[in-house]
Amino acid sequence: MIDFSWTEEQRQLQQKILEFSRQELNSNLIDLDAQEAFNWEGWRKCGSLKIQGLPIPKEYGGMGADILTTIYALEALGLGCKDNGLIFAINAHLWACSLPILTFGNAEQKQKYLPQLCQGELIGGHAISEPEAGSDVYNLKTVAQKRDDKYILNGVKNWVTNGPVSNLYIVFATVDPSKGKSGISGFIVEANLPGCTLKRKISKMGLRTTQLGELVLEDCEVPAENLLGKEGGGMAIFTHSMEWERGFILSSAIGTMERLLTTCVDYAKKRKQFGQSIGKFQLVSTKLVDMKLRLETSRTLLYKVGWLKKMGKSILMEAAMTKLYISESWVQSCLDAIQIYGGYGYLTEFEIERELRDALGSKLYSGTSEIQRHIIAQFMGLGR
Ligand SMILES: Cc1cc2nc3c(=O)[nH]c(=O)nc-3n(C[C@H](O)[C@H](O)[C@H](O)COP(=O)(O)OP(=O)(O)OC[C@H]3O[C@@H](n4cnc5c(N)ncnc54)[C@H](O)[C@@H]3O)c2cc1C
Known part of the structure; x- marks a missing residue:
């Protein structure tokens, strides 16, 4: 029940x-x-x-x-x-x-x-993506060579959220490239280790108060005790992280969409054109209704996935659906919000345009919308 x-x-x-x-x-x-x-x-x-x-x-x-x-x-x-x-x-x-x-x-x-x-x-940060390993994430090139009681890491991680302010990273590297995915391992890498350098802070369109950086590992000596899980167990760590992340990283977006909706309903009631509130124009009110529908369906999906997880079920497909559905709903509701505000929605001081810039990233991080669709298709028996 x-x-x-x-x-x-x-x-x-x-x-x-x-x-x-x-x-x-x-x-x-x-x-x-x-x-x-x-x-x-x-x-x-x-x-x-x-x-x-x-x-x-x-x-x-x-x-x-x-x-x-x-x-x-x-x-x-x-x-x-x-x-x-x-x-x-x-x-x-x-x-x-x-x-x-x-x-x-x-x-x-x-x-x-x-x-x-x-x-x-x-x-903390999470460092798996590389210049040649984006959606095809297991194509990573960072290597970890075991030497005595250390692993020597070499490679570049070009998308690390929190990177410039992180004290530690979960870094994925291969201990044996010949083993493909099974050679990948996870490491806890402390940011102050010699050879671990945050080379570049990266500017981006939205989520600008989150820092994003490029991490370069050059003969970085990581103590063997910082191996996370077992050697070659990186894929299991990444899959597990993504199951949780895709399932729940957009929980706050439900609140954000609710805040945006309330703001827009208030605005549509107050703003008058042609002698009446703009909310009385059906072309405006239907946008608000669609925002409401997206909010409630996103919330229901999120709660269901949370409940499944609480019941101890695997949510790999449901997490992909949640991430996909909430991110696309969030972006569309931001677009509607700007339209409802008219020209004012485009102005920085009204703080609506920032919401759109922030929301757009959700269709890309933790796997793009295309990758979520690909995962869902596979669960439907349609994938390769
Ligand atoms: C704000 C932000 C924060 C991020 N934070 C982190 C982080 O902390 N740590 C980290 O490791 N990474 C992070 N990333 C990286 C993110 O995971 C990648 O950007 C994402 O996986 C896509 O990889 P890519 O950018 O290389 O695009 P590509 O993989 O090059 O994709 C380009 C286009 O091709 C499409 N495509 C690719 N393969 C397929 C396919 N099989 N089927 C259909 N379409 C396909 C994609 O959907 C996309 O539209 C972050 C990204 C963003 C935007």
Whole structure:
């Protein structure tokens, strides 16, 4: 039986995060976006509430929330906080760094890194993509050669979210190129190791308060104890990370879409042209209705996937569907919002155009929309 009612405890947490994010996370956002500056203040404030550690067990310094509670709390973050870049930084850190350490790390690794990751005292990144390995991610060229009690890493990771501010990265490299995918392993690489250099901070269209960087590994000596999971087990780590990430990275977008809808409904009621509220024109109201439909269907899909995960089911296909559907809904609702605002929607000071720039990235990261469709087609028995 599916039951989507929330407990009093869950509602209180949701309310707490909503009030906190509305009050604490929305100052100076136009400037931060223009300057492409990391929102350090927001990051630290979220860390003090352990938002970065929502689903991580309490014994490792997290909040210990189950997945449905986590989704609900992240939704509140998106509803209250207008800094999608900060939210993306938190999500990348959580799903692609902390969670793999929780699942595949040994006792020492978990104790060493998780408590500080949960409080935002350490910032994590995930480094798999390379110049020649984007969608075809297992075509990576970074190598890890075992030498005594170390692995020597060499390669370039050109898309690392949080890279310029990270203290550690989950880096994927092959220990044996002849083994193909089975040679890939995951490593916890601390940013201050010699040979580990963040060579370039990369500018981008949206999510500009999240830092993106290119990581270069040149004879970087990683202690063997920092191998994550077993040698050759990188594919399992990546698949696991993507299952969680694709399933839940857009939880906050539900809140964002709700915030956008409320703003647009208010605007459509207040803005008058031709002697009446623009919301009375059916060409405007149908856009608002479509935004509402996208919001509710996205939310239902997300909750269902959260519930399946809570039941211990594999959600590989459902996660791809969730990522695909919410990202495309989010982008379309941002386009509708700009249209409803007319020319004002195009102006930076109205803070709607930024929402569109931020939303567009969701069709690309964690696998493009085409790749999500490809995965779903495979589950339908249509793939290669
Ligand atoms: C904001 C942002 C943050 C990111 N953060 C990280 C990060 O933290 N760590 C990390 O490792 N990576 C990160 N990435 C990289 C991201 O995972 C890749 O950009 C993505 O996987 C696509 O790879 P690509 O850009 O090389 O595009 P390509 O793989 O070159 O794709 C180009 C086009 O071809 C299409 N295409 C490719 N293969 C197929 C196929 N089989 N069928 C149909 N169409 C196909 C794609 O959908 C796309 O439209 C980030 C990307 C963005 C935009």
